[in-house]
Amino acid sequence: MKLHFSKMHGLGNDYIYVNCLEHKLKHPEEVARIVSDRHFGVGSDGLILICPSDRADFEMRMFNADGSEGKMCGNAIRCVGKYVYDRGFTDRKTLQIDTRSGVKTLELTLEDGKVSTVRVDMGRASLRARDIPVETDYDDFVSQPMLVHGEVFLVTCVSMGNPHAVIFCDDVEDLPLEDIGPLFENHEKFPDRINTEFIELVDRQTLKMRVWERGSGETFACGTGACAAVVAAVVNGHCDAGDEVTVRLRGGELKITCREDFTVLMEGPAAHVFDGVMEIDL
Numbered sequence: 001m002k003l004h005f006s007k008m009h010g011l012g013n014d015y016i017y018v019n020c021l022e023h024k025l026k027h028p029e030e031v032a033r034i035v036s037d038r039h040f041g042v043g044s045d046g047l048i049l050i051c052p053s054d055r056a057d058f059e060m061r062m063f064n065a066d067g068s069e070g071k072m073c074g075n076a077i078r079c080v081g082k083y084v085y086d087r088g089f090t091d092r093k094t095l096q097i098d099t100r101s102g103v104k105t106l107e108l109t110l111e112d113g114k115v116s117t118v119r120v121d122m123g124r125a126s127l128r129a130r131d132i133p134v135e136t137d138y139d140d141f142v143s144q145p146m147l148v149h150g151e152v153f154l155v156t157c158v159s160m161g162n163p164h165a166v167i168f169c170d171d172v173e174d175l176p177l178e179d180i181g182p183l184f185e186n187h188e189k190f191p192d193r194i195n196t197e198f199i200e201l202v203d204r205q206t207l208k209m210r211v212w213e214r215g216s217g218e219t220f221a222c223g224t225g226a227c228a229a230v231v232a233a234v235v236n237g238h239c240d241a242g243d244e245v246t247v248r249l250r251g252g253e254l255k256i257t258c259r260e261d262f263t264v265l266m267e268g269p270a271a272h273v274f275d276g277v278m279e280i281d282l
């Protein structure tokens with residue numbers, strides 16, 4: 001089959017976007033694995049489908065590079081806003097996008113008539129162990145020690161609709177992420193696997209972050225991960241609720257606000273790279 005796609009990214013967290021408004025895509029798991037391959041495919045952190053929705057303006061589905069489906073993606077939802085507006089599928093600058101973890105509201109900001117940045121109401125974070133899920137005897141998993149790779153890490157688990165383990169450390173540059181990332185991702189405590197964020201505290205309004213994503217490995221940025229990091233920073237007393245926190249990722253910066261009630265706002269850029277067609281044997 002011929003796959004018509006767009007490559008877009010949010011801070012270098014790049015996905016292949018497919019318009020499924022008219023036609024469904026068969027076998028999205030396999031397509032995700034094929035297109036994501038950086039040597040034999042197009043190259044991406046996964047696949048995003050833009051679909052019609054009964055209860056929102058559009059629906060987004062996301063698949064990781066290994067073909068597994070995720071429930072939410074912060075960087076991709078901004079790009080979906082850009083995709084549907086710039087292509088004229090909507091003329092609204094406030095949009096509702098349905099995801100596997102509920103409907104999110106987007107506010108689009110334009111530059112020269114095209115979407116440049118998007119602010120997303122990410123909804124309420126959950127610290128409940130069973131929402132993540134994480135195996136523990138307690139109700140939540142905040143600053144709990146885990147022995148991984150011969151080292152004790154203090155881990156705070158947050159659900160942003162998808163699962164995150166947040167770890168504060170002194171220096172994120174020097175981390176052997178390729179070694180420790182998979183050990184967290186596949187740890188027996190996390191029955192659905194997990195996305196893991198390593199955070200260096202710069203000051204009370206600035207965090208530096210590297211991420212190991214479930215199903216995709218190290219990525220240049222993770223929107224839900226940046227939100228989870230700020231939630232964990234508030235819970236652990238490193239940042240203040242209501243403050244706008246800048247999260248510096250490998251691919252650039254996101255602005256995140258975690259309110260007292262743990263609802264989270266995220267603002268950041270969305271970029272289009274190119275459109276293409278790929279012949280896929282399926």
Ligand SMILES: N[C@H](CCC[C@H](N)C(=O)O)C(=O)O
Pocket residue numbers: 013064069070071072073074075076162163195213214215216219221222223224225
């Ligand atoms: N990069 C995404 C998150 C993808 C999460 C995915 N790896 C999962 O399995 O939950 C973001 O910007 O929020």
